[in-house]
Amino acid sequence: MGAKAGSDIQATAKRPIPPGFENAHVTPQIYAERYAASIRDPETFWAEEGKRLDWIKPYTKVKNTTFEYGKVSIRWYEDGVLNVAANCIDRHLEKRGDQVAIIWEPDDPNAPERRITYRELADKVARMANVLKAHGVAKGDRVVLYLPMIPEAAFAMLACARIGAIHSVVFGGFSPDALANRINDCDAKLVITADTAPRGGRRTPLKSNTDAALLHCDDKVKCLVVKHTGDQTTWIEGRDFDLLAEMEAASPDCPPEPMNAEDPLFILYTSGSTGKPKGVVHTSGGYLVYASMTHQLTFDYRDGDIFWCTADVGWVTGHSYIVYGPLANGATTLMFEGVPTWPDPGRFWAVCEKYKVNQFYTAPTAIRALMGQGSEWVEKYDLSSLRVLGTVGEPINPEAWAWYDKHVGKGRCPIVDTWWQTETGGHMITSLPGAIEAKPGSATLPFFGVKPVVLDPQSGAVIEGNGVEGVLAIADSWPGQMRTVWGDHQRFQDTYFQQYKGYYFTGDGCRRDEDGYYWITGRVDDVINVSGHRMGTAEIESALVAHEKVAEAAVVGYPHPVKGQGIYAYVTLMAGVEPSDELRKELVKWVRQEIGPIASPDLIQFAPGLPKTRSGKIMRRILRKIAENDYGSLGDTSTLADPAVVDDLIANRMNKG
Numbered sequence: 240m241g242a243k244a245g246s247d248i249q250a251t252a253k254r255p256i257p258p259g260f261e262n263a264h265v266t267p268q269i270y271a272e273r274y275a276a277s278i279r280d281p282e283t284f285w286a287e288e289g290k291r292l293d294w295i296k297p298y299t300k301v302k303n304t305t306f307e308y309g310k311v312s313i314r315w316y317e318d319g320v321l322n323v324a325a326n327c328i329d330r331h332l333e334k335r336g337d338q339v340a341i342i343w344e345p346d347d348p349n350a351p352e353r354r355i356t357y358r359e360l361a362d363k364v365a366r367m368a369n370v371l372k373a374h375g376v377a378k379g380d381r382v383v384l385y386l387p388m389i390p391e392a393a394f395a396m397l398a399c400a401r402i403g404a405i406h407s408v409v410f411g412g413f414s415p416d417a418l419a420n421r422i423n424d425c426d427a428k429l430v431i432t433a434d435t436a437p438r439g440g441r442r443t444p445l446k447s448n449t450d451a452a453l454l455h456c457d458d459k460v461k462c463l464v465v466k467h468t469g470d471q472t473t474w475i476e477g478r479d480f481d482l483l484a485e486m487e488a489a490s491p492d493c494p495p496e497p498m499n500a501e502d503p504l505f506i507l508y509t510s511g512s513t514g515k516p517k518g519v520v521h522t523s524g525g526y527l528v529y530a531s532m533t534h535q536l537t538f539d540y541r542d543g544d545i546f547w548c549t550a551d552v553g554w555v556t557g558h559s560y561i562v563y564g565p566l567a568n569g570a571t572t573l574m575f576e577g578v579p580t581w582p583d584p585g586r587f588w589a590v591c592e593k594y595k596v597n598q599f600y601t602a603p604t605a606i607r608a609l610m611g612q613g614s615e616w617v618e619k620y621d622l623s624s625l626r627v628l629g630t631v632g633e634p635i636n637p638e639a640w641a642w643y644d645k646h647v648g649k650g651r652c653p654i655v656d657t658w659w660q661t662e663t664g665g666h667m668i669t670s671l672p673g674a675i676e677a678k679p680g681s682a683t684l685p686f687f688g689v690k691p692v693v694l695d696p697q698s699g700a701v702i703e704g705n706g707v708e709g710v711l712a713i714a715d716s717w718p719g720q721m722r723t724v725w726g727d728h729q730r731f732q733d734t735y736f737q738q739y740k741g742y743y744f745t746g747d748g749c750r751r752d753e754d755g756y757y758w759i760t761g762r763v764d765d766v767i768n769v770s771g772h773r774m775g776t777a778e779i780e781s782a783l784v785a786h787e788k789v790a791e792a793a794v795v796g797y798p799h800p801v802k803g804q805g806i807y808a809y810v811t812l813m814a815g816v817e818p819s820d821e822l823r824k825e826l827v828k829w830v831r832q833e834i835g836p837i838a839s840p841d842l843i844q845f846a847p848g849l850p851k852t853r854s855g856k857i858m859r860r861i862l863r864k865i866a867e868n869d870y871g872s873l874g875d876t877s878t879l880a881d882p883a884v885v886d887d888l889i890a891n892r893m894n895k896g
């Protein structure tokens with residue numbers, strides 16, 4: 240990919256902002272003025288925004304950041320002292336103690352829902368915090384959460400924040416091995432899990448997965464178990480403890496620990512282009528300022544609104560827009576345990592109707608899956624409460640956008656397409672309901688304080704002007720930025736600041752159209768985006784080669800109608816092993832066990848050889864083209880050690896259109 244001249248990039252039409260947003264938090268004029276101010280003088284801008292939080296000791300310094308490779312350091316509000324849980328709970332009690340903070344909708348539509356007020360939230364979180372303390376968890380210790388989508392997941396995050404412990408949530412779909420790796424990487428003292436996690440009528444055995452994981456961890460790691468479904472589990476006396484029972488017995492009084500703005504709040508593991516997931520570290524002050532501000536402005540959140548983000552708390556979207564952003568703003572946040580298509584494809588809309596949801600935030604993959612089931616599932620429900628719709632995780636194709644707009648939003652709800660990453664903490668490029676006109680498929684314009692730049696992928700030179708294409712980087716820091724990779728600051732610098740000196744490199748390609756709108760074109764590294772989830776191809780490859788029958792593996796993405804990208808694996812077997820459909824199934828099962836169901840290959844092609852350069856590097860470009868069924872344009876194959884392997888790969892390709 241190189242820089243392109245403007246002429247071949249068409250500017251699509253903007254959709255006018257629907258009526259009713261004249262008094263939005265951000266209007267076109269406010270956006271223009273405040274955005275300019277945020278770039279001109281970030282110090283003053285963020286000094287003001289920092290006041291949205293309650294500080295135990297106010298900051299006097301605001302921004303102290305450098306992107307200089309070798310010296311990368313990011314500090315915001317660095318002499319301020321606060322407590323994140325106090326900001327999400329205590330400060331709301333006087334005004335809205337009886338307001339519902341969390342609505343919980345269970346997987347089973349016939350089971351009772353839960354409504355937790357801010358006062359009840361305060362009680363639960365303090366009790367859980369005291370239980371953690373009683374088990375020896377102190378400020379700075381790591382706690383891993385491996386939980387269903389239940390309010391206890393939010394309580395646990397906030398309980399950690401209250402005592403200054405650092406949480407690391409591991410998505411319930413990850414395998415015991417993946418869980419063990421994360422527990423060990425951050426050296427966690429304790430794991431909080433549940434007996435089983437119901438989803439779509441099935442149950443994931445979280446506790447037995449945890450048992451399996453803990454076999455690979457230090458004996459000292461304790462396990463607190465939420466008895467959620469009542470399913471039977473094994474129990475190891477002295478290691479396993481009944482969390483809900485201990486909370487009952489604990490004191491409801493737990494003073495919040497004063498934390499420096501730069502003390503870590505959480506670690507969240509994310510896939511990169513190398514095999515080992517990175518522990519992305521977010522800290523307390525800047526992260527919460529940014530999560531709170533983006534939640535309020537991107538969704539035009541107002542007091543009394545019911546906000547629903549359908550993500551899992553195991554991903555950053557759940558952290559920032561189910562828990563921290565909404566609760567910092569005193570919002571009512573909906574937490575859903577189920578899936579969009581169970582018991583039927585009307586479930587999302589039934590939930591919207593039931594709770595009169597005002598803002599609804601989901602992923603394009605869910606929209607595509609529901610679109611495929613027909614609009615009659617939407618039409619059955621009263622969706623008149625909806626005001627703003629959002630998407631996140633991957634580019635949204637214009638067909639899915641149009642369907643979402645017409646059938647869900649009835650043409651009266653702005654759609655915000657929010658581009659951001661685990662690393663960025665909150666929205667970076669997004670439309671704003673009352674201020675930025677949408678274009679279907681474009682994330683539109685930068686949020687306050689964000690300075691995107693398009694770089695030439697080869698030279699790294701900044702490409703100025705509109706109607707251009709390149710890789711997306713950010714020129715200066717913002718408060719929600721990750722601070723480091725847990726235990727490996729060098730890796731942090733190498734991953735994000737080495738290739739393009741002086742910039743934060745996002746790993747995404749993008750174009751900026753004639754109107755200055757940003758269009759994310761997808762990852763430019765070996766990361767693929769499957770149903771809005773990031774997967775490192777290297778991770779799947781190392782799982783495959785760990786199988787005794789596999790000699791070599793290469794994994795690439797290919798276009799998938801629902802998932803966005805599917806996982807295509809080329810596998811070379813050990814000498815003497817015969818390829819078979821049975822072996823394909825065995826390998827899929829193997830990867831599910833090693834990493835988790837989200838990493839299951841969609842297509843496996845057995846290949847006698849992989850295309851390699853003479854120096855032995857696998858030529859992924861060629862494998863990608865074949866997986867995309869686009870082998871007519873393989874480009875230069877002259878550097879291949881053995882060009883004949885390509886013919887075999889094409890003849891036996893699995894995706895025939």
Ligand code: 6R9
Binds near residue numbers: 632656660662745759
């Ligand atoms: C929040 C989240 C980040 C990667 C990112 C990009 C892709 C996210 C997008 C989008 C196009 C959007 N991505 N939002 N691409 N339009 N609105 O998803 O974090 O899991 O870390 O993934 O997802 O490729 O680099 P994360």
